[in-house]
Amino acid sequence: MASAFLRKLVSAGESRNALPAEDRDLVLSVCDDVRPCGARRDIISEGDRPDYVHLMIEGWSCRYKILPDGSRQITAFLVPGDFCDVHVTLFDQMDHNIGALSDSRVAFISRARMSRLMERPRIARALWWSGLVDEAVLRSWIVNLGRRDAFERVGHLICEMHARLRNVGLAQDGAFTMPLTQEELGDATGLTPVHVNRTLRRLREEQLATFNRQRIFIPDVGILREAVSFDPNYLHLPSQV
Amino acid sequence: MASAFLRKLVSAGESRNALPAEDRDLVLSVCDDVRPCGARRDIISEGDRPDYVHLMIEGWSCRYKILPDGSRQITAFLVPGDFCDVHVTLFDQMDHNIGALSDSRVAFISRARMSRLMERPRIARALWWSGLVDEAVLRSWIVNLGRRDAFERVGHLICEMHARLRNVGLAQDGAFTMPLTQEELGDATGLTPVHVNRTLRRLREEQLATFNRQRIFIPDVGILREAVSFDPNYLHLPSQV
DNA sequence: CGGAAGATTGAGAGTTCTCAATGCCTGTGG
DNA sequence: CCACAGGCATTGAGAACTCTCAATCTTCCG
Structure with a gap:
């Protein structure tokens, strides 16, 4: 069910060993609220203050912004294993949209559960790591578009x-x-x-x-x-x- | 000396009150190793595994990548108060360069001192916050370049x-x-x-x-x-x- | 004063866009 | 089972934006 996410956690970081069984179990239990999202529907919209953190389980989605003239720029693709909005928990509101590109399944994780996840050092470290990778991907897109x-x-x-x-x-x-x-x-x-x-x-x-x-x-x-x-x-x- | 940084810390987050005196003092003491960096010199280069975290005190620098054909893309401007590489501590090596654009002064902060800084909840939260803003800026640059x-x-x-x-x-x-x-x-x-x-x-x-x-x-x-x-x-x- | 870096301008070339038409595939209704 | 509609892919032609090349000018500094 959350296998892409598990694989990603394992691959994030220097120590590429399997996750401890208890971490694995925690991850699986935390991802038990999976909801479908139809293609072209928004998972989160600009201005939202979501109560849940969203994790892609199946399908693709994207971050995007709509410009005044109606054109759209996608700033990231999200695939299974990717978090949509770990970060936004701090901000008052989303400054961009996230929309499903295909029929998808998304895990809804409450803040409480998220905290429990972050208490495990191995998992916290992996999430921190993949946040940094997300940032590196953004930079690489800038290079792509600019040059x-x-x-x-x-x-x-x-x-x-x-x-x-x-x-x-x-x-x-x-x-x-x-x-x-x-x-x-x-x-x-x-x-x-x-x-x-x-x-x-x-x-x-x-x-x-x-x-x-x-x-x-x-x-x-x-x-x-x-x-x-x-x-x-x-x-x-x-x-x- | 680190006044831009202090201002930034205060402005990051919902509670816009002044920093507690002890936090202020800690910040100042941690920024006591300030070194000059001449214009056009690299502060950190791709492949480096820096021992210090770098904080801009004065002058501008930029993140950039050089492409195979020699062209360059700047992916971010760093101004006083901005960290160059909080994040990279996790990675094995830098995946981009940071170069001074003008004659600058940069604070070198050891990992130990950085940890001490992160122990203060108010400061940790502000740094987390401004990391999120950095990411939002990257997205906005993508929109800029793309559309x-x-x-x-x-x-x-x-x-x-x-x-x-x-x-x-x-x-x-x-x-x-x-x-x-x-x-x-x-x-x-x-x-x-x-x-x-x-x-x-x-x-x-x-x-x-x-x-x-x-x-x-x-x-x-x-x-x-x-x-x-x-x-x-x-x-x-x-x-x- | 001379040299070097950066700013400015012109002219022609190239990439990408816009507009518009046509073709293809899929799902629906008869 | 077939006709048709709608969304998407494909292609053509001309326009627009940005680039390249190259010359000139300005500013800064030794």
């Missing part, structure tokens, strides 16, 4: 999601499910859907990656990474492969 | 730095010192220096802001904010003005 062209941006995003999903057991060697439309891809990469389409065509033509019916195929991960200059070090993953 | 044109990007950055500097007492009503070249502005906004120049000209012609010899003047902050759709809520500042 790379459409081709590298889209390729880079594909590489990142592949690496992150592998880490929680949701990607095979060079294939994974990406439940996004080309428009959503554009909202994340700062491109128009039309240009995303042309970019995906180029990736396909150069046999670097294909995107068809929500499935990504990467013939050779090493070659794609090379082509778009993707270096996974910022994700601070175990194997770095 | 705004050059004019809004530069204007938005000016508004942000103005608000942040006001918060620590380093900006007047509509004026502050910004020790950047147009090239550095471009590295932060994802533009070329040439285009930054044209953009600044437009801001000047429309009487929204001028940038001359490292001084920014904003005739009317409200009008500028309106023109570039800047909403300071993501900074979670006290007055929001």
